[in-house]
Amino acid sequence: MSRPSNPTAVFKAILRLVLATGEQGAALLYTFKWLLICILIGLLVGSASAFFLVSLDWVTNYREENTWIIALLPLGGLVIGLLYHYYGGRSVKGNNLLLEEIHTPRERIPFRMAPLVLFGTLVTHLFGGSAGREGTAVQMGGTIADQFTKVFRLRPRDRKLLITAGISAGFASLFGTPLAGAIFGLEVFVVGRIRYESLLPSFLAAVIADYTCHHLWGVSHTVYAIPFVPELSVTGFVSALLAGVVFGLAGMVFSKATLLWGNIFQRYISYAPLRPVVGGVVLAGVVFAIGTTKYVGLGVPTILAAFSDPLPVYDSVVKILFTSFTLGAGFKGGEVTPLFFTGATLGNALSQAVPLPMALLAGMGFVAVFAGATNTPLTCTIMAIELFGAESSVYMALACVTAYIFSGHSGIYGSQVIGSPKHIFFGRDKGQRLSSLPASRPKKPTR
Numbered sequence: 001m002s003r004p005s006n007p008t009a010v011f012k013a014i015l016r017l018v019l020a021t022g023e024q025g026a027a028l029l030y031t032f033k034w035l036l037i038c039i040l041i042g043l044l045v046g047s048a049s050a051f052f053l054v055s056l057d058w059v060t061n062y063r064e065e066n067t068w069i070i071a072l073l074p075l076g077g078l079v080i081g082l083l084y085h086y087y088g089g090r091s092v093k094g095n096n097l098l099l100e101e102i103h104t105p106r107e108r109i110p111f112r113m114a115p116l117v118l119f120g121t122l123v124t125h126l127f128g129g130s131a132g133r134e135g136t137a138v139q140m141g142g143t144i145a146d147q148f149t150k151v152f153r154l155r156p157r158d159r160k161l162l163i164t165a166g167i168s169a170g171f172a173s174l175f176g177t178p179l180a181g182a183i184f185g186l187e188v189f190v191v192g193r194i195r196y197e198s199l200l201p202s203f204l205a206a207v208i209a210d211y212t213c214h215h216l217w218g219v220s221h222t223v224y225a226i227p228f229v230p231e232l233s234v235t236g237f238v239s240a241l242l243a244g245v246v247f248g249l250a251g252m253v254f255s256k257a258t259l260l261w262g263n264i265f266q267r268y269i270s271y272a273p274l275r276p277v278v279g280g281v282v283l284a285g286v287v288f289a290i291g292t293t294k295y296v297g298l299g300v301p302t303i304l305a306a307f308s309d310p311l312p313v314y315d316s317v318v319k320i321l322f323t324s325f326t327l328g329a330g331f332k333g334g335e336v337t338p339l340f341f342t343g344a345t346l347g348n349a350l351s352q353a354v355p356l357p358m359a360l361l362a363g364m365g366f367v368a369v370f371a372g373a374t375n376t377p378l379t380c381t382i383m384a385i386e387l388f389g390a391e392s393s394v395y396m397a398l399a400c401v402t403a404y405i406f407s408g409h410s411g412i413y414g415s416q417v418i419g420s421p422k423h424i425f426f427g428r429d430k431g432q433r434l435s436s437l438p439a440s441r442p443k444k445p446t447r
Helices: 007-020 023-065 067-093 095-103 113-126 134-146 156-175 178-187 196-216 234-268 272-290 300-305 315-328 336-350 358-374 377-388 390-406
Strands: none
Touching (some): 023 134, 023 156, 023 196, 067 272, 113 134, 156 178, 178 196, 178 377, 234 272, 234 336, 234 358, 234 390, 315 336, 336 358, 358 377
């Protein structure tokens, strides 16, 4: 009776056979490799997003039923500040740390980044801070994915793909938009460039994570509707471009306001844990003074209302102030859902002057302000199709691209690198980070 073959020898023989088939054989191995890795990433990140979304709903509902808890916002800020100051390390950079590790890899993203941002975001929302949730999901996704670098002993080039896949998985599972999530991971690192080498891992991880969150765990996402989309006309075309200009400027203001508040807090409060305490006192006082929680948390009810009901024209401005102040003070969360709020309410206000339906303008603002602030016009166009349907795609694309141009070389992610200037009349050198540009260079914190 013959001895069984050595598994290692069998694997090597199969490997030689596959490689002998040429490029398609190598593609098969590449696909199989990343499919296995992305199944693990997708399951873990999708599950983490599901837990986060359920927890976020719970703390939001509790806050709305017990608004007195907003008075404890300074205490929540102190806890967040102390944790990040003494235990956060590099995690304090947030999303920018992920971008930096793609551009200039140094060391594995510390795993503590995931639980820290999860806890910090839930505390921010529980006590009434105005923040989003995308930053949390993206940071958890990138952190979880990067832990497999050591497990699979991946090369530096594969590590970049791994982090990108984790970011795509986090974004896709959080918003229920697998295609937009995949494109986001490819588009967000470099302004004006798409990283095609990450195409397969990003799509695999995004689809699997979204399926895990929505189908395996049964976590649902907010449904938006645009009941009527007019046929494109000259008036509609011009209106979409003009609205895109306004949305782009709003995205720029949002980015610069967040940076401004951060610089002010760093300049006048040297001890970092005290910044969210002071910020919490101001925010809680303002909320009780105006007598509404409309502008704290995610603001999803207001976003939904923007598609159907006339809203105050100042809603978008107030949300920018609340969120930029919250994040500038050092609270945790993200910017994207507040950007949705800003854009949807701004579109709602523009419907009084722009000859397009209210719901369509709200949807255009929803994605276009996001496009301007994150420099991801393709992601936002695809997201609009996934959320609102293909009927409005031309209007959405026009608004997103125009907003991208008019937001200038600014953005909420200072570590984004310029791969291609937005336009030739006011170009920027390739390879520059947004944070290094004169108009957006942050002041050094005083210690």
